[in-house]
Amino acid sequence: MFRGISGNVLIFGLVSFLTDVSSEMIYPLLPLFLTTVLGAGPAFLGLIEGVAESTAAFLKLVSGILSDRVRSRKGLVLGGYALSSLARPLVAAATAPSAILAIRFADRVGKGIRTSPRDALIADSTDPAFRGKAFGFHRAMDHAGALVGPLIATLLLAWFVKDLRTVFWLAAIPGFLAVVLIIWKVRETARVRTGDGTFLRIVPHGDLRRFLLILFLFTLGNSSDAFLLLRAGELGVTPARIPLLWAFFHLVKMAGSTPFGALSDRIGRRGVIVVGWGVYALSYGGFALAETEVACWLLFAFYGLFYAMTEGAEKALLADLAPSRERGSAFGWYNFAVGAGALPASLLFGAVWEKAGRVAAFGFGAALAALAAVLLLSLVRAPARE
Structure with a gap:
């Protein structure tokens, strides 16, 4: 089953699982929190998501180009995941809709910084004969986190906690574990960089x-x-x-x-x-x-x-x-x-x-x-x- 799945790919799969668990403990509840607790309307929710996703799309391009020039793709990946994992649970402390906008912006900045370097590192870490399986495995773990996160949030609200803010604080735990895994287990790969004298288009x-x-x-x-x-x-x-x-x-x-x-x-x-x-x-x-x-x-x-x-x-x-x-x-x-x-x-x-x-x-x-x-x-x- 794991033939062709390198150590880096396996770790990135676990990182994506944990990150999505953290994100999906918050994201499905965010519209409810904005409208019922902070008093925002649908238009402001649309503004938040529009700014967040546009920011992420642009930074994915910038970080991808940058990752071909720097010595360590792992550094960009770690910085992106750390920023998102630190910012995301701060939703629990928000007292105004503008705070949610700032937090979602920081979260998506982190996603924009990490995504392209991570995908390049997965490709660098995988035998070409197994690239499809490697990227498929990574996406499967991502979807698994998206499945488990809302279920954990539902379980917490049904049996253990009474307010949304507590769930948001608890979402910091899987995000923290994801960052620790990157620091501990992800390895940089040998590659040719622009700074080594090659021409980059x-x-x-x-x-x-x-x-x-x-x-x-x-x-x-x-x-x-x-x-x-x-x-x-x-x-x-x-x-x-x-x-x-x-x-x-x-x-x-x-x-x-x-x-x-x-x-x-x-x-x-x-x-x-x-x-x-x-x-x-x-x-x-x-x-x-x-x-x-x-x-x-x-x-x-x-x-x-x-x-x-x-x-x-x-x-x-x-x-x-x-x-x-x-x-x-x-x-x-x-x-x-x-x-x-x-x-x-x-x-x-x-x-x-x-x-x-x-x-x-x-x-x-x-x-x-x-x-x-x-x-x-x-x-x-x-x-x-x-």
């Missing part, structure tokens, strides 16, 4: 550039999953069952990420990604036409396969396409493309749904996914792995 070129542009096109049709939860409510999923549906969704993603990542090692990245984007298109078509709650649950399971098929394979393909000395920059551009496309994607989807109906909105997303799949097969060559 900041802007991607060739197949790598084409892949990133196609990925951005796909992302424009990949709107927030919040719209799927809205659709679930229309199909009869009650508020009490929404958390269960969300946990079920994460379970599917967790279970499938490692096997599909490993499959991309055997049969090629492009084929797995194309099938995954096809699953996305079919899922969106299903959400547009579904009429029952049972259909909604089945569609969420099917849609979870899209994540399982693509998350690990996309990052492995990126690592295959990027020269090792430019890998941090490549992951920076990858994360920036996904982050930069997310906001207009949701705005487009919402506008189309409002003006032309849900069938047109889901159809738009499905069409862009299908187009991206065709372009990936047509314009990006299967790379020779280093």
